[in-house]
Amino acid sequence: MSAAASAGSIPSRNRTVLLLVGGLALALVPLAALAGDRFWLNILVYTYLFAGLSVAWNIIAGFGGQFSFGHAVFFGTGAYAAAVLQARFGWNAWATLPVALALGAAVGAFIGALSFRYGLRGSYFALVTLAFAEVFRILANSVKFTGGGVGLLIPLKSSALDFQFQGKAGFLYVILVLTLAGFLLSWWLERSRYGAWLTAVRDNEDSAAALGVDVFRVKLQAIVISAGLMAAGGAFYVQYFHYIDPHIAYGPAVSVEALLGPIVGGLGTVFGPLLGAAALKLLGELTRNLMGDAPGVSLMIYGAVLIAMVTFLPRGIAGLFRRFARAA
Amino acid sequence: MLEARHVSISFGGLKAVDDASLAVPAGSITSLIGPNGAGKSTLFGILSGFLEPDAGSVSFLGQDVTGLAPHRICRLGMTRTFQLAQPFAGQTVRENIAVGSHLHQAQRKAALAHAESIALRVGLSGQLDKPARDLTIAGRKRLELARALATEPKLLLLDEVLAGLNPQEVSEMSPVIRSIRDSGVTVLMIEHVMQAVMNLSEHTGVLNNGQLIAEGKPADVTRDPRVIEAYLGRGAAERLRTSGNEAHA
Numbered sequence: 001m002s003a004a005a006s007a008g009s010i011p012s013r014n015r016t017v018l019l020l021v022g023g024l025a026l027a028l029v030p031l032a033a034l035a036g037d038r039f040w041l042n043i044l045v046y047t048y049l050f051a052g053l054s055v056a057w058n059i060i061a062g063f064g065g066q067f068s069f070g071h072a073v074f075f076g077t078g079a080y081a082a083a084v085l086q087a088r089f090g091w092n093a094w095a096t097l098p099v100a101l102a103l104g105a106a107v108g109a110f111i112g113a114l115s116f117r118y119g120l121r122g123s124y125f126a127l128v129t130l131a132f133a134e135v136f137r138i139l140a141n142s143v144k145f146t147g148g149g150v151g152l153l154i155p156l157k158s159s160a161l162d163f164q165f166q167g168k169a170g171f172l173y174v175i176l177v178l179t180l181a182g183f184l185l186s187w188w189l190e191r192s193r194y195g196a197w198l199t200a201v202r203d204n205e206d207s208a209a210a211l212g213v214d215v216f217r218v219k220l221q222a223i224v225i226s227a228g229l230m231a232a233g234g235a236f237y238v239q240y241f242h243y244i245d246p247h248i249a250y251g252p253a254v255s256v257e258a259l260l261g262p263i264v265g266g267l268g269t270v271f272g273p274l275l276g277a278a279a280l281k282l283l284g285e286l287t288r289n290l291m292g293d294a295p296g297v298s299l300m301i302y303g304a305v306l307i308a309m310v311t312f313l314p315r316g317i318a319g320l321f322r323r324f325a326r327a328a
Numbered sequence: 329m330l331e332a333r334h335v336s337i338s339f340g341g342l343k344a345v346d347d348a349s350l351a352v353p354a355g356s357i358t359s360l361i362g363p364n365g366a367g368k369s370t371l372f373g374i375l376s377g378f379l380e381p382d383a384g385s386v387s388f389l390g391q392d393v394t395g396l397a398p399h400r401i402c403r404l405g406m407t408r409t410f411q412l413a414q415p416f417a418g419q420t421v422r423e424n425i426a427v428g429s430h431l432h433q434a435q436r437k438a439a440l441a442h443a444e445s446i447a448l449r450v451g452l453s454g455q456l457d458k459p460a461r462d463l464t465i466a467g468r469k470r471l472e473l474a475r476a477l478a479t480e481p482k483l484l485l486l487d488e489v490l491a492g493l494n495p496q497e498v499s500e501m502s503p504v505i506r507s508i509r510d511s512g513v514t515v516l517m518i519e520h521v522m523q524a525v526m527n528l529s530e531h532t533g534v535l536n537n538g539q540l541i542a543e544g545k546p547a548d549v550t551r552d553p554r555v556i557e558a559y560l561g562r563g564a565a566e567r568l569r570t571s572g573n574e575a576h577a
Contacts, residue, residue: 210402
């Protein structure tokens, strides 16, 4: 993580190399754990999924400044697309992935177009996204082809060709690739014209418009990218968990999880969501294992640490690294 | 170059701009003056596409741009600054200016390099790596100017770039504006600092209660009784003249 830490001081070429090395190292960490320990493998898969969702949310909220409280709407759409196509239409699981992604992106485009056309910002935008997630949850609960409140089981198969891995290790590689793709996308955002426009829009829409930035379009593109990534995460989740119901898909848990990573790790930074997701997952597992006997205590500790982090590290873990780098 | 014809806009019952017409000749520094609340910034908003007029039209380089979105107008070559400087606070000066540069530079590296050359023109070279929020008022005004300039406009609308500056800073800024004009950019500026209006602009329009009440050379305009009354109240011109006569006698 030293790459993010000293980002300000090293020449840009070294920075690029460091970033790549950092990314690779990140990719290699799980390989060590691949010895076959199911417990750790499971934690790693969820950590990377969490990181991937965080990266997705960070694109529209961290870089774009549009705080969505209902990102589950994209996650759930991706999850249901994958589940319904497999369970009802007998599709191959891999084939459902692009469809899930596209459908999630389409929902993103729809919500984005609606909100941004009418200039919804800040808490209004947050509430609209929250409302959409709830509407989708209720819809999924009521219509037949999603299985209603009972949910959907996807057919069990056991070959990599069907996106199901017996050793589970395959899942880790897939989610690693997905998360890495999101990470590289954020990395590109930091050094591209589109990223410059997006952060300009976040910081001041009027100024951005006066400088020739098509504010509406830039925001719309960001939410489509973000939604697509979320949906891919949803499709992956179904594949890993074999089951989806309206509460898992569209409930607030996923929305909150997606925003906690970047907020704790560092909003609008490339490494922040990854750091935040890793730290929170670690914390969650630790408290659960240490305090497992007393129900609720682990959640209380988790909450207390969250509050402390937001209070004392408003710029997230990435901000802490940066502060150290400046002091050094 | 820019022509507004019979432009009007109301907010509720208030006619903020009322049948105003204004022409900005290419290559000039034209100024727009008027008392507080006269509708100057509102007129700017209409010219730059942030507001759509209820009536009238705006044409730029012979093209009708009435009601066109700001980013489209910017792409045609007309850019504005804001009265209250609105930097991208978390970003450095260089990154701020580069947002403007990106209009014509797709590559990040090229835009950042271009931003440096623009910073040099407005005297921000020493502060390129500073976060924009750490700039002084004068620095922020320069940044507004730099960002707008980075889009390589043909016409620059400056909304009170000198307001809030001390006399020293004003005299430092004036040559910058003149050099921008000399580099081929037409300038339309809203300004309260009369000394700067007189020094810089060849042509000035006076707005009062949303109406353009006078137009011409700054020196002539400021002697116009209607202008004096707009600033100092009804009858002020008369009083000034008689008191002037008494002083002479």
